[in-house]
Amino acid sequence: MAPLVPEIIGNEFNFVIALLIGVAFGYILEQAGFSSTKKLVGLFYGYDFTVLRVFFTAGVTAMIGVLLLAHFGLLDIRLIYVNPTFLWSALVGGAIMGAGFIIGGFCPGTSVCAASIGKLDGWAFIFGSLIGILAFAEFYPILEPIYLGKAMGPVRIDVFFGLSPVAWAFILTAIAILAFYGTTWVEYRVRKKQLKFSPLTMRRTYLVSVVPFVFILLAVVIPSRNDRIQKQVADKKEQGKCVFKEISADKLADELVNNYYKVNLIDVRTKEEFESGHLPLAINIPLSEFLDRKYEDYFKQKHKTNIFYSNDSTTHKEACLTAQFVGKSNNLILKETADDFERIIFHAQKPEPLAGKEAYEEYLFRSGAARKLTELQTAFENLNKPVIKEVIKATGGCS
Numbered sequence: 001m002a003p004l005v006p007e008i009i010g011n012e013f014n015f016v017i018a019l020l021i022g023v024a025f026g027y028i029l030e031q032a033g034f035s036s037t038k039k040l041v042g043l044f045y046g047y048d049f050t051v052l053r054v055f056f057t058a059g060v061t062a063m064i065g066v067l068l069l070a071h072f073g074l075l076d077i078r079l080i081y082v083n084p085t086f087l088w089s090a091l092v093g094g095a096i097m098g099a100g101f102i103i104g105g106f107c108p109g110t111s112v113c114a115a116s117i118g119k120l121d122g123w124a125f126i127f128g129s130l131i132g133i134l135a136f137a138e139f140y141p142i143l144e145p146i147y148l149g150k151a152m153g154p155v156r157i158d159v160f161f162g163l164s165p166v167a168w169a170f171i172l173t174a175i176a177i178l179a180f181y182g183t184t185w186v187e188y189r190v191r192k193k194q195l196k197f198s199p200l201t202m203r204r205t206y207l208v209s210v211v212p213f214v215f216i217l218l219a220v221v222i223p224s225r226n227d228r229i230q231k232q233v234a235d236k237k238e239q240g241k242c243v244f245k246e247i248s249a250d251k252l253a254d255e256l257v258n259n260y261y262k263v264n265l266i267d268v269r270t271k272e273e274f275e276s277g278h279l280p281l282a283i284n285i286p287l288s289e290f291l292d293r294k295y296e297d298y299f300k301q302k303h304k305t306n307i308f309y310s311n312d313s314t315t316h317k318e319a320c321l322t323a324q325f326v327g328k329s330n331n332l333i334l335k336e337t338a339d340d341f342e343r344i345i346f347h348a349q350k351p352e353p354l355a356g357k358e359a360y361e362e363y364l365f366r367s368g369a370a371r372k373l374t375e376l377q378t379a380f381e382n383l384n385k386p387v388i389k390e391v392i393k394a395t396g397g398c399s
Contacts, residue, residue, distance in 0.1 A: 026113055035114040037105025037121060044102050046190040049183035056176040064215050067169050071218075073225025076293045087150035104128070166219050173212045226291045229325045233318060244317055246335040247307060249344045250362075253369040255307075256281055260376060264298060264306045267338070268319040279309065279341055280377035287315060290322045299327030309334035309341070346370045 032054060033039040042048025069075035101107055106114060106125045114122025136143065158168035188195040223231065247255070255263050265282045267274050274284040285295050287310075298306065306323060308316040308331065320331045334341065348366035351359040 026116060029110060029113045030117060034110045035117055035119060035122070037114075040107075040110060041102060041105045046186050049187060052183055053180060056179060060173050060176050060212060063169055063172060064212060067165055067219055068215065070165075071222075071224045073293075078293075082154035082156060085152040085155045086148055087152060089147045089149065092146060100128075166216060169216045169219075170213070173216065177209050177212075229291060229322065232325050233322050244320055245332045247332045249334070249336045249341045250365070252307060252334060252341070253345050253366070253373065256376070257369050257372045260380075262304055264304050266298070266306055266308050266319070267310070268308050268316055269310050269338075273311075277338075277342075279338060280373040281380060282309075287319050287322070290319060290326065296326060299323045301327075302330070305330040305332060307332045307334060309338055311337045311339055313337065345373070 029035065033050065034054075039048055039050055043051045066075065066077070066080065070077045097107065104111075104121070104125050106122065108129060111122045111125035111129070115126055116122075140147070157163075158165055161168075163171070185195060252265075256265065260281055263281075265279060267278050267282045267284045268287045268290075269284070270286050270288075271284060274282075274286075278284065285298065289295065290299075308319045308323070310316045310319070313333075316333050320333050323331050336344065345366050348363050348370065351363050
C-alpha cells in the first residue's frame with residue numbers, strides 16, 4: 001500500500017484512508033454494473049464493452065496524470081512500484097483468469113463486489129478462488145519453475161521498446177480511442193442496431209477524443225521542472241542577480257570544529273573525485289545530481305547552512321545557484337578550492353622565528369583545527385555520505 005498521508009501524521013491513518021478509498025471503489029464498481037455477470041461477459045460476446053472502456057479510461061487517465069505530475073516536478077516517479085515480470089507465470093495465469101472470467105463471469109475484484117450485495121454467484125466465485133489459492137500453495141514446489149520462470153524484472157513498455165514516456169502516452173491513448181470507436185461499432189452490429197450520431201453527439205465525441213492528446217502535449221510544449229531550473233542557472237541575467245556569499249578556509253575550519261552540527265559541507269565533485277579525497281565531515285552531492293528529488297530536503301531546509309566546494313570555483317558557484325532555484329536554504333561557497341583548504345589547514349607552515357605574534361597564532365589555530373577535524377572525521381565516519389530518506393514504493397494493486 002502506498003503512503004497516503006505524510007508520515008508525521010502517523011502511518012496508522014493510512015488504513016483509514018485506504019478503507020474509505022476501498023468503499024468508494026466498491027461503490028463505483030457496483031454502480032457501473034460490475035456486479036452483474038451479464039455486463040462483464042458482454043466483452044467476450046460483443047454486446048457490451050463497458051469493461052474495456054472503463055479499464056482503458058482509468059489507465060489512460062492515470063498514465064496522463066503521472067506523466068504531467070512527474071514532468072512538472074510534483075511527483076517522484078521513483079515512488080511508483082512496477083510489478084516484476086515473470087513471463088511464463090503471467091501467460092499461464094492470464095489464460096486461467098481469462099477462462100475463469102468467461103466461465104464464471106467475474107474477476108476477483110468484481111466477485112467481491114457482487115458478494116457484498118448478496119449475490120450467490122459472487123460468493124461461489126470467491127469460494128472457488130480460495131480453493132485455487134489452497135491448491136496453488138499445496139503444489140507450489142512443482143509449479144515454482146513456471147511461477148518464477150523467465151524473470152524480466154520491473155519492465156516498462158516504453159523502456160522495453162525504447163520509446164519516450166510521451167510517445168508511449170500518445171500511442172496508448174490512440175489505441176484506447178480507436179478501441180472505443182471500434183467496440184461501439186461492434187456492439188451495434190451484434191445488437192443489430194443502426195449506428196447513428198446526431199451533430200451534437202459527434203461534436204462531443206470529437207472533443208472527448210482530442211482532450212487527452214491536448215494534456216499529453218502539455219508535457220511537450222511546457223518545459224519540465226528540471227529544464228526550467230537548468231535554463232535559469234544558464235541565464236546570464238539570473239547569474240548576475242545572485243550574490244555568492246563566500247567563506248574562507250580559516251572560517252570554515254572554525255565552523256566545522258565548533259559548529260559542525262549547523263553546517264552541511266557539500267562536495268559537488270564527482271563520486272570518483274570525492275572518494276579519492278575530500279574535506280572532513282563533507283558529504284557528496286555531485287552537481288550533475290542536484291536536481292534529483294532525493295537531495296531536495298538539503299536545499300529546502302532552514303536549520304543548517306549549506307557550504308559548497310569543489311576544485312573549480314565555477315563549479316561550486318553553479319551548484320550554489322542551482323540550490324537556490326531548487327530551494328530556499330542558506331547557501332555559502334568556499335572561497336578557496338578543496339586543494340587550497342587542504343594546503344592551508346592541513347599543511348600549515350610553521351612561521352619563521354622572527355615572524356610576528358599574529359602569524360604564530362594563525363599557525364597554532366590551523367594546526368589545532370587540522371588535529372580536531374581529523375578526530376571529528378574519525379568519530380563521524382558515517383557522515384561521508386548524505387543521509388537520504390528511504391524511498392517507499394507503493395505496492396499491490398488490482399489483479
